[in-house]
Amino acid sequence: MQRPPLPPFTTQTAIEKVRKAEDAWNSRNPDIVTPAYTEDSQWRNRAEFLTGHAEIHAFLTRK
Numbered sequence: 143m144q145r146p147p148l149p150p151f152t153t154q155t156a157i158e159k160v161r162k163a164e165d166a167w168n169s170r171n172p173d174i175v176t177p178a179y180t181e182d183s184q185w186r187n188r189a190e191f192l193t194g195h196a197e198i199h200a201f202l203t204r205k
Contacts, residue, residue, distance in 0.1 A: 172202035 145162075147155035166174045176199045185192040185201070192201050 172199045175202055 147159050151159065163178060166178050169175070176195050179195070179198060181195055183194065183198060185198060187201065190201070192198050
């Protein structure tokens with residue numbers, strides 16, 4: 143799944159990409175936030191370690 147804007151970035155498209163990422167995170171919606179990360183993403187939250195979309199989604203849903 144490709145989400146524009148795609149590299150190579152200009153200053154304007156880089157700003158657009160960052161704002162879209164901020165908007166997704168600020169939505170606090172796990173269904174929107176989770177796909178922004180790769181399938182093999184690894185997160186750490188204090189003593190909790192998460193790997194992959196399923197664990198990240200479950201974590202965000204709990205929070």
